[in-house]
Amino acid sequence: MLIGISEKDKAKRLKQHFPHLTIDDTFKQKLNTLHDYGMKHLLVLTEGIEEIFKDARFKQCIATGGTKYQNDTKNHTTGIDKYFNTNNCFTADMVATGKPAPDIFLLAAKKCKLRQINVL
Numbered sequence: 788m789l790i791g792i793s794e795k796d797k798a799k800r801l802k803q804h805f806p807h808l809t810i811d812d813t814f815k816q817k818l819n820t821l822h823d824y825g826m827k828h829l830l831v832l833t834e835g836i837e838e839i840f841k842d843a844r845f846k847q848c849i850a851t852g853g854t855k856y857q858n859d860t861k862n863h864t865t866g867i868d869k870y871f872n873t874n875n876c877f878t879a880d881m882v883a884t885g886k887p888a889p890d891i892f893l894l895a896a897k898k899c900k901l902r903q904i905n906v907l
Contacts, residue, residue, distance in 0.1 A: 796885060826860045840870040848875040850895040852886040875899060
């Protein structure tokens with residue numbers, strides 16, 4: 788699966804599974820073009836999810852393996868940019884190590900002023 792991870796990590800995964808694949812700039816451009824098309828034309832919200840976004844009782848944020856451009860595009864396409872903005876969206880280009888490392892989640896928790904809750 789190549790969704791929710793950075794371009795660098797996509798290339799690594801493809802190379803692991805397809806060692807003879809040439810991942811050059813042309814390949815990356817084609818992959819990005821297809822991804823961009825999907826972000827702008829194929830995304831729809833899961834039924835009922837907007838009701839959750841509207842619920843002010845919960846702090847909500849986005850912590851994504853995508854870039855700021857990808858996140859902003861997806862938010863705009865699906866119409867959720869009214870709930871998520873620069874104050875509560877955190878992207879892979881904001882941290883040194885992307886998913887599955889916890890860096891993006893730790894940044895989101897810190898910026899949203901969430902404290903750690905230990906569950907026994």
